[in-house]
Amino acid sequence: MSDTEGALKGKNYAILKKRTLVEGEDAILEYVVDAPLIARHAQAGQFVILRTANEGERIPLTIAAYDREAGTIALIVQIVGLSTRKMAELEAGDAILDLLGPLGTPIEVRRHEKPVVCMGGGVGIAPIWPKVKELYDLGNHVITIIGARTKRLLILEEELRAISTEIHVTTDDGSYGRKGFVTGVLHDVLEQREGEIAEVIAVGPLPMMEAVVKEMAGKGFRDAYDPSLEYDPSRIPCIVSLNPIMVDGTGMCGGCRVSIWDHAKGEYQARFSCVDGPAFDGYAVDFAGLNRRNRQYISQERVARRDGSGAGA
Ligand SMILES: Cc1cc2nc3c(=O)[nH]c(=O)nc-3n(C[C@H](O)[C@H](O)[C@H](O)COP(=O)(O)OP(=O)(O)OC[C@H]3O[C@@H](n4cnc5c(N)ncnc54)[C@H](O)[C@@H]3O)c2cc1C
Numbered sequence: 001m002s003d004t005e006g007a008l009k010g011k012n013y014a015i016l017k018k019r020t021l022v023e024g025e026d027a028i029l030e031y032v033v034d035a036p037l038i039a040r041h042a043q044a045g046q047f048v049i050l051r052t053a054n055e056g057e058r059i060p061l062t063i064a065a066y067d068r069e070a071g072t073i074a075l076i077v078q079i080v081g082l083s084t085r086k087m088a089e090l091e092a093g094d095a096i097l098d099l100l101g102p103l104g105t106p107i108e109v110r111r112h113e114k115p116v117v118c119m120g121g122g123v124g125i126a127p128i129w130p131k132v133k134e135l136y137d138l139g140n141h142v143i144t145i146i147g148a149r150t151k152r153l154l155i156l157e158e159e160l161r162a163i164s165t166e167i168h169v170t171t172d173d174g175s176y177g178r179k180g181f182v183t184g185v186l187h188d189v190l191e192q193r194e195g196e197i198a199e200v201i202a203v204g205p206l207p208m209m210e211a212v213v214k215e216m217a218g219k220g221f222r223d224a225y226d227p228s229l230e231y232d233p234s235r236i237p238c239i240v241s242l243n244p245i246m247v248d249g250t251g252m253c254g255g256c257r258v259s260i261w262d263h264a265k266g267e268y269q270a271r272f273s274c275v276d277g278p279a280f281d282g283y284a285v286d287f288a289g290l291n292r293r294n295r296q297y298i299s300q301e302r303v304a305r306r307d308g309s310g311a312g313a
């Protein structure tokens with residue numbers, strides 16, 4: 001009996017629906033999974049860690065949507081390496097072997113007098129979806145800015161349009177929406193609505209989140225953003241959701257350690273993304289250090305992808 005059959009027998013985490021959002025090598029897939037307990041407790045900003053097979057790597061994925069009544073959660077996954085490729089083989093009717101969650105600290109969502117900006121880049125558009133929904137449901141003016149490298153990779157535009165007060169779309173290559181990066185739109189929004197933005201939430205690739213922080217910190221800010229050099233408490237809050245390597249998701253293994261500047265102590269403090277995050281004050285994040293840590297397993301991942309051995313696990 002395969003792992004999948006075993007899990008289905010126990011009716012654990014059955015996949016109820018599978019939808020292809022983007023086709024191809026770098027496909028983006030949406031799974032609706034039967035997980036009533038997780039659905040009951042999930043909040044915006046939280047994630048799950050799952051395995052599709054006993055010998056498999058543990059994959060952290062944001063809870064992109066949840067339906068408490070139906071007892072389901074939605075996961076959106078981009079195929080990047082061995083484990084996500086194995087996940088792509090699962091179809092509706094299969095089951096996920098194990099699923100731990102909801103993990104992480106939820107992002108505080110409340111009603112603001114001023115507009116809130118939610119930014120999603122690439123597959124980071126998925127994690128921004130529940131935040132936009134919760135903010136919009138509370139009556140906020142939500143300015144959503146989403147972007148992808150090219151039109152083919154743009155996901156969830158219609159879903160987000162339905163729950164945003166305004167939506168702006170960019171593609172790096174200009175194949176759809178405004179040509180350029182999401183930070184270009186942010187720049188204009190900040191200029192046109194000076195003093196009118198309550199907060200900015202950004203989720204996407206690390207360079208995108210770092211660029212958002214730099215834009216928020218002020219034009220002409222030094223290239224390598226250093227949180228220790230400048231701290232202005234009157235800045236518009238800017239929340240980013242970090243994606244370091246994760247293993248256990250419980251704060252025990254240290255794999256997801258990130259350095260966060262502690263303004264009171266005047267030094268970096270180690271934080272664990274899985275329990276203290278994944279959302280953090282963007283101005284306090286040591287992006288350079290996180291970049292270095294995220295790249296440390298690149299050669300093992302290459303081997304795992306080449307021979308399918310799971311050596312990167
Ligand atoms: C809190 C959190 C939420 C995430 N949410 C989503 C999501 O909603 N949708 C989505 O498509 N992806 C999400 N990711 C990233 C996803 O976990 C990785 O893409 C996936 O684990 C890659 O596994 P792989 O074996 O297919 O690729 P690999 O070949 O192992 O890795 C490819 C790249 O993925 C990243 N990566 C690999 N393993 C991990 C890991 N355990 N933790 C974090 N990053 C890793 C690394 O940057 C690596 O270079 C999230 C990551 C975190 C930490």
Ligand code: FES
Nearest residue numbers: 247249251254274
């Ligand atoms: S994933 Fe192990 S400490 Fe966070």
